[in-house]
Amino acid sequence: MSRNSIFSKLLAFTLIARLAAATGTGWHFVQNGTSGIVALESVIMSDNLAILFDRATNDPLQIDGHTAWGAFWNLETNTATPLRLVSDTLCSSGGFLSNGTLISVGGIAPSIPWVESGLQAIRVMEPCDDPNGVGCSMLDDPENFHLATTRWYPSSLRIFDGSLMIVGGMHEQTPFYNTDPVNSLEFFPSKDGGVPRPLDVLARAGPVNTFPRTIGLPDGRVFMAVGNQTIIYDIEANTETRLPNIPNGVRVTNPLDGAVVLLPLHPPDYTPEVLICGGSTTSDQIPSENLSTQTPATDQCSRMTLTQEGIQRGWQIERMLEPRIMPEIVLMPNGQGVIINGAQTGYASMSSVGDPIGGSNADHPAFTPSLYTPDAPLGQRISNREMPTTDIPRMYHSTATLTPQGNILVGGSNPNPTIVNGTTYPSEFRIEYLNPPSMTSDRPQLSNVPKQIAYNAEFDVNVTIPKNLNPNNIKVALMDLGFSTHAFHQSQLLVFMEGNLKDNNRRLTIKTPPNNRVYPPGPAWIYLTVDDVSSVGVRVMVGNGAPPPVPDQGVSH
Ligand SMILES: *[C@@H]1O[C@H](CO)[C@@H](O)[C@H](O)[C@H]1NC(C)=O
Ligand SMILES: *[C@@H]1O[C@H](CO)[C@@H](O)[C@H](O)[C@H]1NC(C)=O
Ligand SMILES: *[C@@H]1O[C@H](CO)[C@@H](O)[C@H](O)[C@H]1NC(C)=O
Ligand SMILES: *[C@@H]1O[C@H](CO)[C@@H](O)[C@H](O)[C@H]1NC(C)=O
Ligand SMILES: *[C@@H]1O[C@H](CO)[C@@H](O)[C@H](O)[C@H]1NC(C)=O
Ligand SMILES: *[C@@H]1O[C@H](CO)[C@@H](O)[C@H](O)[C@H]1NC(C)=O
Numbered sequence: 001m002s003r004n005s006i007f008s009k010l011l012a013f014t015l016i017a018r019l020a021a022a023t024g025t026g027w028h029f030v031q032n033g034t035s036g037i038v039a040l041e042s043v044i045m046s047d048n049l050a051i052l053f054d055r056a057t058n059d060p061l062q063i064d065g066h067t068a069w070g071a072f073w074n075l076e077t078n079t080a081t082p083l084r085l086v087s088d089t090l091c092s093s094g095g096f097l098s099n100g101t102l103i104s105v106g107g108i109a110p111s112i113p114w115v116e117s118g119l120q121a122i123r124v125m126e127p128c129d130d131p132n133g134v135g136c137s138m139l140d141d142p143e144n145f146h147l148a149t150t151r152w153y154p155s156s157l158r159i160f161d162g163s164l165m166i167v168g169g170m171h172e173q174t175p176f177y178n179t180d181p182v183n184s185l186e187f188f189p190s191k192d193g194g195v196p197r198p199l200d201v202l203a204r205a206g207p208v209n210t211f212p213r214t215i216g217l218p219d220g221r222v223f224m225a226v227g228n229q230t231i232i233y234d235i236e237a238n239t240e241t242r243l244p245n246i247p248n249g250v251r252v253t254n255p256l257d258g259a260v261v262l263l264p265l266h267p268p269d270y271t272p273e274v275l276i277c278g279g280s281t282t283s284d285q286i287p288s289e290n291l292s293t294q295t296p297a298t299d300q301c302s303r304m305t306l307t308q309e310g311i312q313r314g315w316q317i318e319r320m321l322e323p324r325i326m327p328e329i330v331l332m333p334n335g336q337g338v339i340i341n342g343a344q345t346g347y348a349s350m351s352s353v354g355d356p357i358g359g360s361n362a363d364h365p366a367f368t369p370s371l372y373t374p375d376a377p378l379g380q381r382i383s384n385r386e387m388p389t390t391d392i393p394r395m396y397h398s399t400a401t402l403t404p405q406g407n408i409l410v411g412g413s414n415p416n417p418t419i420v421n422g423t424t425y426p427s428e429f430r431i432e433y434l435n436p437p438s439m440t441s442d443r444p445q446l447s448n449v450p451k452q453i454a455y456n457a458e459f460d461v462n463v464t465i466p467k468n469l470n471p472n473n474i475k476v477a478l479m480d481l482g483f484s485t486h487a488f489h490q491s492q493l494l495v496f497m498e499g500n501l502k503d504n505n506r507r508l509t510i511k512t513p514p515n516n517r518v519y520p521p522g523p524a525w526i527y528l529t530v531d532d533v534s535s536v537g538v539r540v541m542v543g544n545g546a547p548p549p550v551p552d553q554g555v556s557h
Pocket of ligand 5: 447448462503506507
């Protein structure tokens with residue numbers, strides 16, 4: 001291709017993107033509503049309800065005559081309602097159990113006297129559907145009901161028996177590096193008589209080891225990326241198998257946050273492949289005051305197939321279009337990933353480097369998301385050709401999550417210890433949605449979907465497929481939308497299911513995952529994609545909905 005034709009192609013793409021943005025078709029950002037608290041953690045609870053958490057500081061949203069630090073976000077009206085909490089949720093994590101109950105764990109020792117410490121907290125919200133959170137409440141009683149040890153910056157993962165595995169963190173508030181690490185994991189409900197298990201990789205990878213990136217694999221084991229190290233942890237045998245380090249010294253845990261995701265699993269083999277993007281190659285031995293907001297993050301993505309042969313082949317490297325610290329990767333129902341948020345230079349955390357911008361350790365926000373297409377050839381997987389650009393920085397303490405509607409909720413950003421305005425990087429309350437082209441297309445619809453599905457089973461649903469879409473090109477996704485915070489989407493998972501149309505394309509027979517290791521028992525969303533246009537998601541309970549631990553179900557694959 002001549003330079004001229006490349007140029008005219010680029011021009012054409014730019015024009016198409018501008019036209020799409022102007023007409024609200026194609027990929028586009030929509031800003032709508034303000035969250036009242038900084039959306040530094042987000043999780044989808046039901047069709048129209050997201051739950052947001054911040055720290056107890058001076059957020060404008062009020063409850064009981066004082067500031068709130070939790071909120072219900074109504075995805076339909078784009079309004080926030082305060083959620084009553086007792087303990088400080090700053091830098092906590094969470095996930096769903098096999099019975100659909102939402103658990104939030106850990107947090108910080110509060111800076112407000114009447115707020116309780118969240119360091120050891122276990123918070124429980126029973127399944128809840130009201131879009132404004134009416135009748136939904138969070139049990140938060142850290143004195144009487146708590147973790148075995150204090151954990152600030154832990155990560156959480158729903159495992160094959162429907163329990164939550166809670167990994168790492170720090171005991172006390174340390175400013176940048178983790179100098180008081182909790183090098184162990186524990187479970188909720190507890191196992192091992194409530195005694196935490198030591199986890200060597202946390203010690204080996206320190207002091208850049210908080211929010212360990214933990215990914216459930218289809219055999220029930222757990223991939224972890226901590227610092228520059230990677231392992232597979234076998235929960236049942238309590239063993240660590242070391243894998244090759246992330247290439248070129250890239251580290252991906254806080255405060256050098258990169259995104260780590262399990263690529264979509266496909267039947268019949270469900271071969272696991274992990275993708276790691278962004279983070280930093282900065283040494284973990286430099287005092288934080290000698291670091292700079294202007295140091296580029298890494299643009300490296302590293303991908304590995306987690307089979308014996310795949311591990312032998314090792315990491316395959318590709319490059320993003322820009323370096324990113326604190327990116328998120330959000331899986332879409334068609335199997336693509338959206339790389340979004342973060343900054344091009346600097347680090348996570350706040351007020352620790354030599355030249356902070358206000359409180360921010362990072363600068364040069366990444367304003368344009370990229371699409372990652374897993375099955376494209378190497379070198380052609382990452383593109384922002386069709387992507388819009390926002391002008392709202394989403395850096396430290398921001399989130400992004402897929403919604404049941406099929407768009408991405410983007411919120412937060414607050415590299416400041418309290419709520420501040422008027423600085424370069426203020427506390428950000430504006431909520432945006434990144435809408436994929438499906439949102440403005442005539443979409444396929446699912447109906448008559450059972451509330452509960454078993455493993456290794458078939459079930460029928462009704463479908464409506466718009467005439468202009470090719471019914472020979474369908475994908476059925478079973479998704480855990482995960483729990484998003486600190487550039488890590490905990491428990492996020494996409495398992496494709498076999499789907500066969502019948503009755504004149506009005507009914508679809510779906511084959512469920514073979515067992516509870518491929519998709520851990522608990523809540524899920526089913527999306528139908530036809531010709532790359534995705535339906536709205538429909539919620540199901542996978543497994544029998546019993547509280548954890550649940551026994552193995554289904555067949556091995
Ligand atoms: C924002 O959301 C409200 C409530 O759904 C809707 O009425 C309004 O049209 C939306 N505004 C924009 C700009 O999309
Ligand atoms: C990987 O991390 C370990 C522990 O922090 C460190 O000793 C080692 O030098 C790092 N490797 C590279 C290539 O940076
Ligand atoms: C950090 O910066 C100080 C002051 O510039 C310098 O004296 C010191 O050698 C630096 N330390 C490292 C490890 O770079
Ligand atoms: C921050 O300041 C800007 C400019 O004065 C104002 O438009 C915006 O509403 C303020 N934001 C908050 C959350 O107070
Ligand atoms: C679902 O499809 C079946 C078979 O085509 C049909 O009999 C039934 O009425 C449909 N149900 C709904 C709610 O559309
Ligand atoms: C789910 O299980 C958890 C852990 O046993 C329990 O605390 C919670 O009350 C259960 N909720 C429901 C709805 O069964």
